[in-house]
Amino acid sequence: xxxxxxxxxxxxxxxxxxxxxxxxxxxxxxxxxxxxxVSPDAYGAxxxxxxxxxxxxxxxxxxxxxxxxxxxxWDGRRRYPAIVLPTSWGxxxxxxxxxxxxxxxxxxxxxxYNTRGFWQSGGRVEVAGPPDVADASAVIDWTLANTPAxxxxxxxxxxxxxxxxxxxxxAHDKRIxxxxxMSGWADLIDSIYSGxxxxxxxxxxxxxxxxxxxxxxxxxxxxxxxxxxxxLAREQQMIDWGWKRSPAAYVDRINDNGAxxxxxxxxxxxxxxxxxxxxxxxxxxxxxxxxxRPGDHATPEGAGLLGLPNDVWTSAxxxxxxxxxxxxxxxxxxQPVQLASRSGGAYEGYPDWxxxxxxxxxxxxxxxxxxYANLDSGANGGTxxxxxxxxxxxxxxxxxxxxxxxxxxxxxxxxxxxGSEQRLRGAAKLHTTVTSTKKSxxxxxxxxxxxPLGIGRLISNAPYTFHGExxxxxxxxxxxxxxxxxxxxxxxxxxxxxxxxxPLYIEHNPxxxxxxxxxxxxxxxxxxxxxxxx
Numbered sequence: 001x002x003x004x005x006x007x008x009x010x011x012x013x014x015x016x017x018x019x020x021x022x023x024x025x026x027x028x029x030x031x032x033x034x035x036x037x038v039s040p041d042a043y044g045a046x047x048x049x050x051x052x053x054x055x056x057x058x059x060x061x062x063x064x065x066x067x068x069x070x071x072x073x074w075d076g077r078r079r080y081p082a083i084v085l086p087t088s089w090g091x092x093x094x095x096x097x098x099x100x101x102x103x104x105x106x107x108x109x110x111x112x113y114n115t116r117g118f119w120q121s122g123g124r125v126e127v128a129g130p131p132d133v134a135d136a137s138a139v140i141d142w143t144l145a146n147t148p149a150x151x152x153x154x155x156x157x158x159x160x161x162x163x164x165x166x167x168x169x170x171a172h173d174k175r176i177x178x179x180x181x182m183s184g185w186a187d188l189i190d191s192i193y194s195g196x197x198x199x200x201x202x203x204x205x206x207x208x209x210x211x212x213x214x215x216x217x218x219x220x221x222x223x224x225x226x227x228x229x230x231x232l233a234r235e236q237q238m239i240d241w242g243w244k245r246s247p248a249a250y251v252d253r254i255n256d257n258g259a260x261x262x263x264x265x266x267x268x269x270x271x272x273x274x275x276x277x278x279x280x281x282x283x284x285x286x287x288x289x290x291x292x293r294p295g296d297h298a299t300p301e302g303a304g305l306l307g308l309p310n311d312v313w314t315s316a317x318x319x320x321x322x323x324x325x326x327x328x329x330x331x332x333x334x335q336p337v338q339l340a341s342r343s344g345g346a347y348e349g350y351p352d353w354x355x356x357x358x359x360x361x362x363x364x365x366x367x368x369x370x371x372y373a374n375l376d377s378g379a380n381g382g383t384x385x386x387x388x389x390x391x392x393x394x395x396x397x398x399x400x401x402x403x404x405x406x407x408x409x410x411x412x413x414x415x416x417x418x419g420s421e422q423r424l425r426g427a428a429k430l431h432t433t434v435t436s437t438k439k440s441x442x443x444x445x446x447x448x449x450x451x452p453l454g455i456g457r458l459i460s461n462a463p464y465t466f467h468g469e470x471x472x473x474x475x476x477x478x479x480x481x482x483x484x485x486x487x488x489x490x491x492x493x494x495x496x497x498x499x500x501x502x503p504l505y506i507e508h509n510p511x512x513x514x515x516x517x518x519x520x521x522x523x524x525x526x527x528x529x530x531x532x533x534x
Contacts, residue, residue, distance in 0.1 A: 040074050040076050050072070050074075050104075051068070051100075052069075053065075053066070053093075054066050054142075056142045057142070058122075058123070058139070059131045059134035059138060062122040062135070064114060064122070064135060064139065065113065066111055066139065067093055067094070067097065067111070067113075068109070069100040069103070069104040069109070069112075070147055071104050071107050071108070072104070072105070074148050078148055079149065080150060081150055081324035082108065082143050082144075082149035082150065083108050083111075083157055083324075084110075084111050084113075084136065084140055084155070084157075085100065085110065085111070085158055086112075086113060086115050086132075086161070086166060086169075087112065087115050087158070087161070087162055088158065088161050088298065089115075089118075089160055089209060090118060090214065091118075092118075093120075094112075095159075095305060096112045098305060099304060101307075103317070103320075106317065107325070108324075109147045109148060109149045115135070115161060116135055117217070118213055124218075124220075125214045125215060125220055126217050126220070127219075127223075128161065128165050128188075128245045129217075129245060132165050133165065133168045133169055136156065136165055136168075136173065137172065137173045140154055154175045155178040155179065155180070155323070156178075156179055156180075157179065157180035157181070157316060157320075158181065158182065159182045159305070160182075160183050160184060160271070161184075163183060163184025163185070164181070164247065166179050166180070166181050167181050167184065167186065167247035167254070167261070168247055170257060170259040171247065171251075171253040171257065173257075177259055177260065177323060177324060178260045178320055178323040178324050179262065180315075180316040182300075183266065183269060183297055183300070183301065184265075185277075186246065186247045186248045186263075186276050186280030187243075187246045188242040189246065190275065190279075191272045191273060192227075193227075193239075193242070194273065195463045195464040196464070196465045196466070196467075197442060197464065197508075198227055198228065198505065198506040199271075200503070200505055200506045201270070201384035202270055202384050203227060203228060204228065206271070207224045223238060228506070230506060247280065248279075251284065254286075255285045260286060261284055261286065261287070261288050262315065262316065263277050263290050264291040265291075265292055266293055266296055266297065266300050266388065266392070267293070267483070268294070268296045268482075269297045270381070270382075270385060270504065271385075274482060274483045275480060278427075278483060288336060289315070289319065289331070289336050289337075289338070290336065290337045291312070292340070293312070294340060294388075296385050296392065297384075297385055299385075299388070299392055300392070301313060315331075315338075335349025335351055336350075336351070337352060339356065339425065341423075342392075342397075343486055343487035348425075348485075356425045356426045356532070357426025359530070360529065361528070363415050363494065363528075363529060364526055365432055365517070365519055365524075365526055366519055366524075368518045369412075369516070370516040370517075371407075371409055371410060371411050371498070371499065371516075372514055373441060373442075373509035373514065374500065374509050374511060374512075374513065375409045375501060376409075376499065376502065377405050377409040377410035377499040378400055378404075378405055378406070379400045379410055379444075379456075380444075380501075380504070381444070381446070381458065381461045381502055381503075381504045382397070382398035382458070383503070383504075384504065397457050397459075398458040399456060399458065400446075400448065400455075400497070401454055401455055402414070402448060402456040402495050402497070404454075410497050411498045411517050412496070413495065413496045413527070414493050414495045416493060418490060418491070418492060420490050421487055421488065421489055422494075422529075423485075423487050423488075423531060423532040424459065424486045424529060424531060425531065425532040427481055427482065427484075428459075428480075428527055429478070429527070429528040430445050430477070430480075430527050430528075431476070431525060431526055432525035433474045433475070433476055433520070433523060433525060434466075434475060434476075434477050435472065436471060436513065437472070437515075439467065440465075440467045440468070440510060441465070441508060441509045441510070442465045442505065443463070443477070443498050443499070443500055444462070444463045444464070444498065444499060444500065445463075445464070445481060445496065445497070445498050446460075446496070446498070446499075447459040447461070447494060447495070447527070447529075448497060449486065449489075450494070451492050452492075459486045459488075460483070460484045461481060461482065462480065463505045476523070494527075496527050500515065
């Protein structure tokens with residue numbers, strides 16, 4: 001259903017997508033290599049990495065607060081590759097200062113700016129709308145005019161909100177040669193409305209931070225109200241709005257422009273889950289790299305923002321060195337898909353995303369199970385940001401005692417005990433038949449690693465919402481769980497749990513609703529688990 005709605009949305013917003021921001025389109029031509037309007041003296045004493053806090057005129061004259069950092073050896077004649085960094089949602093312009101200094105020390109001009117509507121920058125929060133994309137090009141214009149930036153070697157990067165804007169900018173501005181998008185989104189709809197289910201905690205967190213640190217636009221306020229209020233009458237408008245802000249809608253233009261794109265994300269990202277990044281990665285045709293690690297939203301690269309050693313930022317520096325400086329550092333010869341398992345161990349390299357879970361094992365979901373809706377069974381996906389961060393740092397994912405889950409509110413299936421370690425890589429897929437006593441409803445599927453004592457450690461989950469079904473008539477459900485990398489120890493088993501309530505999501509179960517899960521010889525229900533051979 002969501003695919004059909006999205007297809008309709010493409011037609012609705014196609015004119016806006018092609019037009020893009022006028023400023024971005026005008027900025028696509030390379031700027032002439034002229035001397036910058038300022039001298040090295042404007043950045044401080046010679047021999048030190050210089051920093052200037054500046055105002056940059058963005059789209060429509062909006063003032064963007066920014067800082068510019070130049071290499072210490074700038075003598076007024078040299079040109080350097082340049083990197084533009086839009087800030088994350090709700091964070092100030094100093095967010096990237098530690099990394100900007102590191103990049104400048106290695107020979108880059110770096111300009112970081114506070115996205116419109118936040119902190120002291122002007123305008124309203126447009127949620128990566130056309131003015132934000134135009135702002136990125138305006139910042140590039142300013143960088144070329146006011147720093148020793150080389151117009152042929154421009155990169156953009158960002159974390160979270162900055163990552164999304166960076167990818168959108170690469171679709172609209174041909175000057176951008178390299179992108180590093182960390183903990184961002186490629187498909188905004190699939191991120192916050194996957195399975196046609198509102199991700200309540202994620203959107204609530206973003207909305208609250210937007211009001212606290214910024215000035216939301218009227219459009220953003222209306223979208224938040226409709227989304228959190230489950231206004232299905234405006235569902236198509238919400239999808240149009242989100243798809244217009246999705247880099248996936250512009251993937252052909254990104255490919256045509258030819259920027260080298262590196263994507264990084266966390267397995268447990270509760271704001272922008274990994275599946276949508278993997279799907280987008282597969283559609284890119286230029287130089288590309290995909291990295292997944294343990295953690296939650298922006299936690300893998302967080303230490304790097306403080307200037308501490310960090311794998312994500314190390315990869316980012318190598319990516320820019322290769323595609324902006326031309327350094328033969330070997331990153332282009334490595335396997336382009338790099339994964340770190342949540343269970344620990346060295347990074348694993350794959351030639352593409354399809355190879356990650358090349359072997360699939362099906363777990364039969366036999367029998368007929370009926371559950372009552374409207375009550376949390378005790379199985380849930382945890383808390384936004386916190387739960388997967390605890391898994392990252394302390395190996396403490398959300399847990400449930402599977403034998404004690406109430407079968408009246410949770411359907412449970414378990415595999416046999418495995419005699420050897422099972423290396424789960426990628427996205428598990430659920431296929432089942434559901435019969436509801438109501439025309440609408442929500443179910444949430446959880447995959448657990450269950451030890452000998454029955455304690456289940458959450459591996460993955462995903463929600464699914466339906467509307468307009470005929471009560472009493474069976475219908476098929478196909479649900480892809482959030483991708484992960486997890487090693488199930490020998491002697492453990494997998495358990496699939498399905499219930500109807502999770503604090504992470506908005507549920508649509510009418511009072512008194514019941515769901516029945518069934519399987520038949522003609523259409524068996526199963527869970528397909530992607531495995532990596534040893």
